[in-house]
Structure formats: structure tokens, C-alpha cells
Amino acid sequence: MKVLIIGNGAAAISGARALRQLNKDWEIELVADEVHPFYSRVMLPEYLAGRVSQEDLYLVDWDFYQKLNIKVTLGTRIEALEPTLARAVTASGEKIDYDLLLIAAGARPVLPEVEGANLQGVFTLRTIADVEAMGRYLESTHVERAIIVGGGLVSLRSAEAFRKLGISVTIVVSSGRLMSQTLDEASAQALLRAVREAGCEVLFNEDVTAFHGDVHLRGAELASGGRVVGQLALIGKGVRPRLSLVPGTSIAVDRGILVDEYLQTSIPGIYAAGDVVQAYDLIRKGKVCNGIWPSAVRQGRIAGWNMAGLGVRDDGDIPMNAVHLFGCSICSLGALTGDETHVRGSFQEDNYRKLVFSRSQLVGALFWGNLRDAGRYYWLLRTGRNPNGRTPPVWAWEKLRS
């Protein structure tokens, strides 16, 4: 049996490890278009800020693949799939046969279709190559102000990195608050205070309609008619699954590759995991693209086990984010809107906690400062049970704390 894995990120590596755990004999080949060993994308802002080296990002040694008896080909893009012939075709025309396939191709940043988006100085942040390109630009160009487009996690972590580099920052947010997908109103306000204290300017309900400059970026025009002067722009408007391998196949897609509870696509023998998929979400009760690291790891592992024949069902995803941002420790789990909320603590005391319920079922939780209990509530959201096995009346905050 030969297993082909497309990708070298969290989903791919988790899949390869799980498969090898159960099967020592099958041939595994892993192909990815980046040239680095498996690394942490989450740490890229730290690399941008110069706080860690490139090697610090690496999550495995170069000999990892050999130790797992995996053939690895980096710097090679798979251009097309031919599922009827059970083979993949590389950009140089090489054909790779497989018996089982795992697509773990991740996602790519969304680029707004505005004038000037191709000017030098306009960047996204997804790969080591992106940080290297920004580094070269910062060395060759005097950057006084960075314009950050978007108010989500990648935008804010990049803003923090630029402030650490001594660069002024303007953040342009199309909604009315920071991290609108992840935070409630109160925590978004508390984070905004910290972001402003760090010296960032934040413009809400605003959009960049064009970038301008000669060759290099000089600034951005705003929907309100205003302008921001800046020599570098970073676009953080979310990601979209990389679906370039799907056309020409009968793999079912919506926003991402659709997978069943075994992480199998609509074609038997072809599995998919990570940012590239649209998978069942336990809280939203539908298939969504969550685009987070823990989901990529879990889905990759389940896909790997199932390719080995284990038959494990994935009970679904839970949106979660645990971050340390502008001095604030935040963990957000599940959905933050429901018909009943319970709030304890405060931002001043650095221990704000909120539980959100819908029809008496816990659907989300937010922790600020003290994240000690977050793991417990994650477990509760996933299983409806306390870690000790008892099923608590989830509407009763006091009981949850006991």
C-alpha cells in the first residue's frame, strides 16, 4: 500500500504520525511546496518581531521524516489530481501513484481586490517566506508606519510585532470591534485599551479601498474618504482553504473540502484534514471552516488512523483560541452568543470569566487573565461532562466551580 500526503503542516504531520503509529510497513510519501521542515505558523509573528530564530519555529528535526520512514519531497507543488487513475501530478509533470491520499493543503490569506494591492510593501502573513520578504523590505525601505488591514488574531499579533520593532501602527477594522469572531463586547473593549496603550491607532467601521504609491507603498485610501500614510501594509482578512487541486475531480466542496465523520472526502480512499476542510462543528451543528491549529492536529490524527483502517469517528470541532496578546491572556471557546450568560470577575482583577448557554446547554466560554479552568470547560463543551466523569447541571455556575 502507498499513502500520499499533500502538505507538511499540522494536519499532514499529525496524519503521518498516526498512520505510522498503526502501520510500520506501508510506503508513505509526503509532498509539500514549502521548503522547510514542519514548523509553527502560530509563532511567525514572534519571528517577524525578531524574538525567535527560524530554527526556533521548527517543530521537528530534519531527520524526523527518515526516522518515521517517510519519503519527503519539499519545494514541490502538486498541480493536479487524477483520482480515476489514483495519481497526483507535480508542477514539473511528475506523476505520483497512490492507494490512499491525504489532502492537508491548508489555507491561504484572503486578498482584497483593491487597487494597488500588488505594490511592493503590501504583505500577508502565512509562511516563513512571507516573513523573510517582509524582513528584506524592512531592511531596504524606511518604514515609519505599518497599516494593518483587519482586526483578527493574525492582524493583531502582527501589529504587536511591528510595535516591538519600533514601527508605528494603524489598524483598519471593518467591523465595530477587535476580534469580532472570538471576543465578546466587554473583552474586545479591554483588549482595545491594551492595544491603544501599546501605541496603536485603531480605526473601526472602516475599509481600505485602495493602496497608493509609486513602486513602493506610500499609503492607503479609506472608504470614508480619509487616507493613512504608511510604507508597509499587512492584510489580515482571514484565510480560505487551498482548493486548487479540486477542479477536474469529483471531490465535493463548499467553502472547503467536505469530509464525513471519518475525515474521508466524497471519493473513497481520499481523506482531507486541517484548514483545507469544512468539517462538522459541534457547537454550530453544521460544517464550517474553523482554520485553527488544534483542529488540524485532531483531524489529521483521525484521518491517519482511518487510513490505517481503524474506523474512528470524529465527533466534531470546537472553535477555540488561546492567545497572549498585548499583555492580555485570553482563551475563547465555542460560541459567545446564547440565551443565558454568567459573568464572574473583572478585567481589572485580570480574571474575567464568562459562560454562555443556549437552552441550558453550555455553548461557549471566555477566560481573561486566569486561564486555569479553560481546559476543564473545553472538556465540558466537548463531552457535556466534567473531567471526573460526573455530568453536572451545566447551567449552574457554582456547581461547575465545585
Ligand SMILES: Cc1cc2nc3c(=O)[nH]c(=O)nc-3n(C[C@H](O)[C@H](O)[C@H](O)COP(=O)(O)OP(=O)(O)OC[C@H]3O[C@@H](n4cnc5c(N)ncnc54)[C@H](O)[C@@H]3O)c2cc1C
Ligand atoms: C500568523 C499566524 C498565527 C496563527 N495563530 C494561531 C493561533 O494562535 N491558534 C490557532 O489555533 N491557530 C493559529 N493559526 C492557524 C494555524 O496555523 C493553522 O490552523 C494551521 O497551521 C493549519 O494547519 P494545516 O496543516 O491544515 O495547514 P498548513 O499549515 O497551511 O499547511 C499546508 C501545507 O500544504 C502544503 N501545500 C498546499 N498546497 C500544496 C500543493 N498544491 N502542493 C504541495 N504542497 C501544498 C504547504 O506547503 C503546507 O506544507 C495561525 C496562523 C498564522 C499564519
